[in-house]
Amino acid sequence: MAQLLFKVGRWSYRRRYVVIALWLVVLVGLGGAAITLQKGFNDKFAIPGTPSQDAAELLIKNFPDQKNPLDNAGVNIIFAAPPGHTLSEPKYVQAMDDVIAYLDQHLPDIGDRTRFGNPVTYNPVFQEGIIKQEVDSGLPEDTARRDAQNLSLLSEDGRIGYTTLSLNVPSPTDVTDEHRQAIKDALEIGRTAGLTVEGGGAAFGDPLEIRTTSEMIGLAVAFIVLIFTFGSVIAAGLPLVTAVLGIGIGSVSIVLATRFVFLNNTTPVLAVMLGLAVGIDYALFILARYRTEYKRTSREDAAGLAVGTAGSAVVFAGLTVIIALLALSIVRIPFLTYMGLAAAFTVFVAVCVALTLVPALLGVMGKFAFGLKIPGLAGSKPVHIDEVSDQPRARRSKGRAWVMFVHRYPALVLSVVIVALGLLTMPALRLELALPNDSTSSLSSTQRKSADLITEGFGDGRNSLMLAVVDAAGVDPKAPALEPMVRAQRDIAKQKGEAFDENKAATTAAFTYVAERFATNADVKHAQLVGVNPTGTAAQLMITPYAGPNDPMTTKLLHSLRASQAEVESATGVTIGITGLTPIQRDVTQKLSDALPLYLSIVVGLAFVLLLLIFRSILVPLVAGIGFLLSVGAAFGVTVLFWQEGLWGLVETPGPLISFMPIFLIGVTFGLAMDYQVFLVSRMREHFTHHRGLATPGSRFNAVDESVIEGYTLGSRVVTSAALIMIAVFVAFIDQPLPFIKIFGFALGAGVLFDAFFIRMALVPASMFLMGHSTWWLPRWLDRILPTLDIEGAALEEEWEHKRAAADEEAERKVAQLAARSN
Structure with missing residues (x-):
């Protein structure tokens, strides 16, 4: 090549x-x-084949007029009266009326209006509608009132209320600046009247903003x-x-x-x-x-x-x-x-x-x-460097001075690097992952403030609602689990003298049974029926957890509900799916977390094979792989310390890291780590092979130590410059408004810092000095079957030296011939 x-x-x-x-x-x-x-x-984070995605497809199948939860362009408007006041005071009621009226007049494409209105005046009407609908469908009035209270648009103390709407656009990415500006103007109307008014929801996210300052810096x-x-x-x-x-x-x-x-x-x-x-x-x-x-x-x-x-x-x-x-x-x-x-x-x-x-x-x-x-x-x-001796020189490069220090104290350097990076890795054990939502937005953003107000007024679970879809087309009317409720409906029909439909009764019983089973979970605040399709064969259940969308308890609840789901399906013959924005995001996060060990093993194994081919050594790839794990672990650790746990208060909004950051960080850091390994160690290998594994006559070092010292001296300056450039480029992206880019820039900068300066510049030469002649050892049988990869260009250099020597000899011959003729 x-x-x-x-x-x-x-x-x-x-x-x-x-x-x-x-x-x-x-x-x-x-x-x-x-x-x-x-x-x-497109901002979608769906993963085909996940349970929540399958449930979303089940929802669309049974409710064709509804969208995939990821495509729902919902907007939440949250109102809060000043402390000591309530939203029912006349001036605040008027202010909210003005906000709603402005949205109605100036916000195009309003679709779903089920919960759209002044929370003070509309909430009683909304709740009575729920009670009537559920009582008419056969539910007890007490149950209907509890369901209505769970969906209340007004907090118990009357200070916080909200209204929601959805925009009639294909997906949140199709929301325009005109939509956003109308919502912002409406918020200002309420704020001018003395209310706290914040907006959130998938359709009110800030548009992507890319700053060119990062590249410039x-x-x-x-x-x-x-x-x-x-x-x-x-x-x-x-x-x-x-x-x-x-x-x-x-x-x-x-x-x-x-x-x-x-x-x-x-x-x-x-x-x-x-x-x-x-x-x-x-x-x-x-x-x-x-x-x-x-x-x-x-x-x-x-x-x-x-x-x-x-x-x-x-x-x-x-x-x-x-x-x-x-x-x-x-x-x-x-x-x-x-x-x-x-x-x-x-x-x-x-x-x-x-x-x-x-x-x-x-x-x-x-x-x-x-x-x-x-x-x-x-x-x-x-700058002239003597490559074969350690004689005093007018100017010794910093790289040579450092590698000589490492040569003198290799065990100390190795120990310090391993202990330091090991300690920095420990916070990574507390890693938490999530996908972007209002609850993870910047503390200064209206989206985060809206989520915090909903939590304050209605509990954490209102931000992490789940939707269970029950398809009862295959319900078993003879199922023992449904028999008491089916019998009760038969008795009621008999008393009224009405015809009894066993399949319909079993379907209704299945909906109630599923709701009751899910409601018994200790982490579920409430579970209720919120809709039945026109054919009566499928229903939607809203599940309100106690925990918020980023709480580990929500993930635990999702697993528990799905375990109950399997039992209910087996007992009744229905098909159930649990979806919604929170389940979809938790499934994506879980899938990414599950893939992390596999991907890590692949890239570490790949590193070993590639470096084995390049350097024809067993121990050099092994050291490189261990070093990579240390550097990427330390990068995770410091990222968790600053961006998740808010060390020293340097990050405005600490919180869970975005779900796909770890796996992407591992991939990129691995590639860059191998870059520095190749560029630095190839210089060492080049010196070793050029001298055929022998020390230069007069050198006080053995062949391995000499190759490490001279190779490091020749390559360290360029590798150091390259690492500094990479760190600067990555850190400059912390200036970007996107949280993932900020965190990823920081993590990559940390990864390059640890890998280039701690691993490649310290641990690698120290370990090679300690390994001695074993550094370049390779079993003969393996040496025979491995292909030869000359990435140092040694063959090209040798060929060029031969050509130049031949050209010099030819020139000398011609000069000699001319001299002979002149004589």
Whole structure:
């Protein structure tokens, strides 16, 4: 592969303008297609095959006029009187009338109005309607009154009330700015009158807002780091140009993909974040190698050698990231699969751009590639390093000084890293996961305030309602569980002299039986019948828990209800499904949590196999895998400390982490960890193989220690710069308004920090010093069957050295011939 990449790099250098033009054509073409064909992003988190999704389909089957709960564009308007007052005071009643009237007149597409009205004046009418409907259907009046009270629109103390409506749009993503503005204006009317008025619900979520400041901050910090790395303004700018082009192509491709699949609105942000980081880093590695190569050969050949050597490592490093992202499809979660595919494609583009556009730009810049030097910074003058001895030198690099310290105290360094990261991992044991809802919104948002007011006035469970769908088409009229209620209906029919329908009686009994069974659960506050389909064969039951949507007790309740569901289905012959926004979100969270161990084992096993092939060693991959677990565990730990538990009060709204963050963090961190492992350890392996496993004559180190010291010295500076750039890019995304992006940027920054500086820069060299000659040990039988992967480009280097030596000999021969002729 190194020879092929050498040709690619040299061709790109020669055909520089063709390469640049081709990339620009790709960008413009995809951009035009995206603008024309894109359909927009979708916020759904449904997972086909989950119990709640199956229940949603059962709901639509029996109630065709109703939507999937995920498509319900509901709006909640919550009113609260000042402390010591009630909403029934005339001025507040008038204020609420004004809010309702404004919504009625200015909010288009109002659909369901069942609970839409002034909570003070409409609540009695609403409750009486429930009582009458249930009594007419045969329920006892006491039961009907309890059901009506459970659905009250006004709190017991009369201070808090709410009204709800739904918008007649296909899904919450179709809610327009006109809808939102009408709701906001209505809220202000109530607030002006002295009420606290807040809005929430799926249809009143803030639209996606993407700030370009994150990219700008990341690019600015990367530019500063690159200036310190190369000491040149022009060289510092080249990786930024290639990275921006790469994420541009990746972004418009993702927008275009919305034409064919549903993509979550966080998909392009994640792809940009990752693509920007790896795009800069990959260009940095090639550019750094080019700077070394052009000092000993022509610039054209130097570009080829840089792409053939560092480019080989870039290809393999990019491949590890891509494989880790593609492996997300193994867990069979559609939106997560698409997120992984989108990010993987962006990384693929970043690799291709680095291999072709970097040498093309070097060709354009020519001798000015490292121009506009800044005196005193690295790269502005050559630094000579003695690779074979530890003799005093005018200037010793910081990387060499550090690795010599590690060589002196390897056990201490290893112990400190393991203990420190182990302690930071401990908070991860308290990890809580949830999907976005009003209860997890920012404390300063009206959505969070509305959820908190509902909790205050009506209890936590009002924010986590569940819907049970009972399909009684297959009910067993002879079921012993239903026999007492069927008999009671038979007796009533006989007393009234009416015809008795056994199947209808069994259906009615089944609805009551299910409600009673669910209501006996200790974690259920209330369960009631809220609707029957026109044919009378299916019913809807509303279940009100005691706990809120993010409380672990709600998940426990859901499991308990489904256990009861199986028993009831077996005893009666009915089919039951439990759905609603809360069950759907809990099912998604549970599915993601269940997939986490499998995915973690896949990526760790993948890391071991890949590194085994690259470095032909048993222990090097083992150390790398352990190091990855330590770094990702520590990243989880600090993320839980700050974003879930609110350490030091630095986070405004601590709370459960978004459900798909852990699995995505593992995939991305794994890919990046393998990047640094490949770039750093390949330098060590290159030195070891170049010297055929022998120490350099005169060196006071053995062959393994020498390879670690020299490889680390050559590679640490570039890897350090790359890590700092990645951390800056990721941390800059904390500025984004989307909570998931904030948390993910923080977690990725922490993961890179721990992996690059604690694992790759400390634990890896320390363990290699301690392992000694066992570091590069591989059983002979395994060595024979493993394919050889030359990612260091050693064969290319050796071939190039032979060609150069032959060219030198030929030149010397010609000089000698000319000298002989002249004599």
